[in-house]
Amino acid sequence: MGIHHTVTVTTRVDDEGTPDERRRVASVTMVCTAEPTDGCRTYPRCDCEVFQWNPLDPRFDREGHERESGRDCWLSEWFENGSAVYAGDDFDDMRDDCVPAIDRTGHIVLAEFHDWPEWKWMGEPSSPDFGSTEEKNDG
Ligand SMILES: [Zn+2]
Numbered sequence: 001m002g003i004h005h006t007v008t009v010t011t012r013v014d015d016e017g018t019p020d021e022r023r024r025v026a027s028v029t030m031v032c033t034a035e036p037t038d039g040c041r042t043y044p045r046c047d048c049e050v051f052q053w054n055p056l057d058p059r060f061d062r063e064g065h066e067r068e069s070g071r072d073c074w075l076s077e078w079f080e081n082g083s084a085v086y087a088g089d090d091f092d093d094m095r096d097d098c099v100p101a102i103d104r105t106g107h108i109v110l111a112e113f114h115d116w117p118e119w120k121w122m123g124e125p126s127s128p129d130f131g132s133t134e135e136k137n138d139g
């Protein structure tokens with residue numbers, strides 16, 4: 001999943017040249033290049049939020065929710081809503097999404113998911129091993 005998700009942060013400087021000059025985040029965009037059958041684009045046709053994919057059954061999960069591939073990346077939606085929260089060590093707690101005002105683009109990993117997804121840049125020393133996260137999501 002990690003290599004399919006690229007985030008680009010762009011910044012701008014407000015009040016340039018004044019004592020109040022401050023660099024701010026202008027936009028945070030995420031692009032998903034996952035295959036239709038990848039985990040982030042596969043979820044229940046019934047839109048149930050809790051599901052456990054069954055490795056032995058490509059069509060239904062353990063509780064009978066029908067599995068549907070080729071949908072929109074679920075993570076994209078969180079970024080579009082500004083609801084994906086940055087969880088790296090240099091997070092900015094003045095912003096709801098905690099993204100620091102540093103121009104950057106790169107692959108991301110999902111650090112945690114409680115009520116919203118928390119992400120980090122891939123390859124940061126504190127990033128979790130992505131494989132284990134994906135396994136948890138897939139049941
Ligand atoms: Zn269901």
Ligand SMILES: [Zn+2]
Nearest residue numbers: 032034040073
């Ligand atoms: Zn995706």
